[in-house]
Amino acid sequence: MSVILPERDRAAEARAQELEARLAELAREIAALRRRGEKEHVEVDRVIAELEARAGELRRELLDLRPPWQAVALARHPQRPKAQEIVAALVEEFTELHGDRLFRDDPALLAGVGWFDGRPVVAIAPRKGRDTRENLAFNFGMPYPEGYRKALRAMKLAEKFGYPVLSVVDTPAAYPGDAAEERGQAEAIARNILEMTRLRAPIAVVITGEGGSGGALAVAVGDVVLMLEHAIYTVIPPEGCAAILWRDAGRSREAAAALRLTAADLAALGVVDEIVPEPRGGAHLDPAAAIAAVGEALRRHLRATAGHPIGTLLQRRYAKYRAMGYYEEQA
Amino acid sequence: MLNWLRRPKYGAVERRDIPAGVWAKCPKCGATVYHRDLVRNLKVCPACGFHHRLRAEERLAVTVDEGTFEEHDAGIVSGDPLRFEGYADKLREAREKTGGADAVITGVGAVDGARTALAALDFAFMGGSMGSVVGEKIARIAEHAVAQRLPLVVFSASGGARMQEGALSLMQLAKTSAAIARLHEARLPYLSVMCDPTTGGVTASFAFQGDVILAEPGAMIGFAGRRVIEQTIRRKLPDHFQTAEFCLEHGLIDMVVPRSAMRATLGRLLRFFGAPHLPAREPAAAAAPTAPPGGAPADGEA
Numbered sequence: 001m002s003v004i005l006p007e008r009d010r011a012a013e014a015r016a017q018e019l020e021a022r023l024a025e026l027a028r029e030i031a032a033l034r035r036r037g038e039k040e041h042v043e044v045d046r047v048i049a050e051l052e053a054r055a056g057e058l059r060r061e062l063l064d065l066r067p068p069w070q071a072v073a074l075a076r077h078p079q080r081p082k083a084q085e086i087v088a089a090l091v092e093e094f095t096e097l098h099g100d101r102l103f104r105d106d107p108a109l110l111a112g113v114g115w116f117d118g119r120p121v122v123a124i125a126p127r128k129g130r131d132t133r134e135n136l137a138f139n140f141g142m143p144y145p146e147g148y149r150k151a152l153r154a155m156k157l158a159e160k161f162g163y164p165v166l167s168v169v170d171t172p173a174a175y176p177g178d179a180a181e182e183r184g185q186a187e188a189i190a191r192n193i194l195e196m197t198r199l200r201a202p203i204a205v206v207i208t209g210e211g212g213s214g215g216a217l218a219v220a221v222g223d224v225v226l227m228l229e230h231a232i233y234t235v236i237p238p239e240g241c242a243a244i245l246w247r248d249a250g251r252s253r254e255a256a257a258a259l260r261l262t263a264a265d266l267a268a269l270g271v272v273d274e275i276v277p278e279p280r281g282g283a284h285l286d287p288a289a290a291i292a293a294v295g296e297a298l299r300r301h302l303r304a305t306a307g308h309p310i311g312t313l314l315q316r317r318y319a320k321y322r323a324m325g326y327y328e329e330q331a
Numbered sequence: 332m333l334n335w336l337r338r339p340k341y342g343a344v345e346r347r348d349i350p351a352g353v354w355a356k357c358p359k360c361g362a363t364v365y366h367r368d369l370v371r372n373l374k375v376c377p378a379c380g381f382h383h384r385l386r387a388e389e390r391l392a393v394t395v396d397e398g399t400f401e402e403h404d405a406g407i408v409s410g411d412p413l414r415f416e417g418y419a420d421k422l423r424e425a426r427e428k429t430g431g432a433d434a435v436i437t438g439v440g441a442v443d444g445a446r447t448a449l450a451a452l453d454f455a456f457m458g459g460s461m462g463s464v465v466g467e468k469i470a471r472i473a474e475h476a477v478a479q480r481l482p483l484v485v486f487s488a489s490g491g492a493r494m495q496e497g498a499l500s501l502m503q504l505a506k507t508s509a510a511i512a513r514l515h516e517a518r519l520p521y522l523s524v525m526c527d528p529t530t531g532g533v534t535a536s537f538a539f540q541g542d543v544i545l546a547e548p549g550a551m552i553g554f555a556g557r558r559v560i561e562q563t564i565r566r567k568l569p570d571h572f573q574t575a576e577f578c579l580e581h582g583l584i585d586m587v588v589p590r591s592a593m594r595a596t597l598g599r600l601l602r603f604f605g606a607p608h609l610p611a612r613e614p615a616a617a618a619a620p621t622a623p624p625g626g627a628p629a630d631g632e633a
């Protein structure tokens with residue numbers, strides 16, 4: 001049980017906070033100058049250009065400091081490649097399947113079959129929308145129990161035919177609504193987690209954006225769990241953590257740092273197996289490159305699992321999760 | 332997770348700390364009860380039937396046959412893997428306040444004569460939250476049940492995953508679920524009892540994975556916190572939302588069992604599910620004294 005996390009770089013965190021404050025100040029100054037320029041017809045362009053150059057420098061420094069809350073912002077970036085785009089780009093002849101056969105079809109969770117790296121696969125993915133209309137349709141990526149039950153139905157299909165499961169995860173949470181509770185949100189998640197620990201099919205997971213607690217884990221137990229460099233994976237959103245601990249959701253930056261929710265931290269904790277690098281500045285700046293990197297990592301890991309009998313994979317999967325945690329034992 | 336923090340005060344404060352003095356006041360009906368009578372009544376209000384919360388030790392004391400309980404893994408204690416602000420202090424306070432090592436007690440004992448593996452979560456210890464210790468002890472007792480062919484009974488009372496251990500707490504959902512899956516594959520019975528409150532990550536793992544799921548009357552059971560749900564749907568929720576009775580009505584649990592009937596109900600279920608594991612050719616009565624550990628004796632002489 002040797003989980004050794006590198007110490008938090010508090011100096012870098014403090015410097016990042018400082019830079020952010022300075023950048024906000026610069027933005028205010030620039031806006032004020034613009035207003036003045038328009039109103040009084042004075043020449044402000046040269047000063048504004050100087051200030052903007054300065055802001056650019058600060059932004060680059062901030063980017064390199066990589067405070068944990070930067071990952072939170074990048075993971076939630078509206079232009080970040082969406083799970084359904086990743087599935088569409090990587091899985092050929094993708095054929096969507098609908099419904100849990102019990103209640104309804106939950107659009108917040110995508111499930112289907114197709115070909116990946118020349119082999120048949122089942123793909124599951126909670127999905128966020130690209131715009132407001134889609135986000136409303138997909139419930140902002142927050143599945144109901146029927147979404148998780150649809151995912152399990154798809155995974156059972158994979159088990160029946162011995163096909164691998166690809167799970168692409170980007171969800172803030174399981175939907176916290178009354179109807180979700182009435183239909184057994186907890187039961188649906190508990191069942192998926194249990195079934196995934198013993199599903200007789202290889203499972204490869206990649207956390208691409210937000211890994212939001214139980215709502216993410218319900219589709220994220222696997223033989224291999226990958227994570228995009230700026231994705232986050234957390235037991236509680238930093239805002240919720242700050243609200244509970246300090247009764248102040250505004251201290252979410254501190255909570256983001258304390259929760260150790262970045263890919264680097266989670267790899268150190270043994271929660272994820274590999275970090276998939278992103279284009280500099282984040283996946284949204286070059287979605288195609290980010291998706292290609294995800295595809296390459298998934299291909300490599302699925303090829304590695306393909307040679308093993310399912311019994312070996314299941315034993316390893318059990319041992320992997322069984323070893324997670326950190327405690328001390330006294331005689 | 333940790334929904335209990337958002338509950339009306341009546342749950343969090345008065346209910347837990349029954350004064351150790353002579354008189355106790357019921358937080359629900361206001362009746363003043365002679366403390367000794369309340370204890371004699373299993374901490375159920377004699378006037379209105381309100382079930383006071385029990386500590387893990389009390390739970391085992393009122394459920395397990397006297398003198399049969401052997402504790403397991405008492406020496407496992409939390410580390411502070413994330414060096415999370417204030418966690419070390421909170422752990423120390425919780426240990427001092429409760430006298431317990433962490434939020435669960437596990438072991439083996441007899442319930443109404445049926446030998447079984449047991450776990451009881453302790454809400455008084457950091458809200459019964461599941462970090463690495465709770466996850467490890469639940470996994471170990473489930474593995475012990477498999478190795479010894481025993482049934483498993485778990486009493487849950489928890490606000491959910493322990494956020495001070497970050498994603499490692501979240502992974503305890505997977506760890507405990509994996510161990511419970513092995514119990515199911517070994518065809519051993521698992522009875523889950525939800526006590527007030529059982530929410531968050533504990534409901535999203537072992538508490539909802541029982542062959543039979545029982546709950547105490549009035550227990551709050553749910554995944555998301557009441558206030559979060561109200562903020563999400565922008566409506567007030569009815570009072571009985573997320574109660575044991577609400578869950579029964581919605582088909583989420585099998586039965587609501589008053590504390591006074593819990594031991595007998597568990598015994599009945601354990602004997603029923605234990606029966607198939609007795610040697611097939613021997614009559615049940617003859618099998619009792621030499622029954623393998625998985626076979627619960629049919630009478631109360633374990």
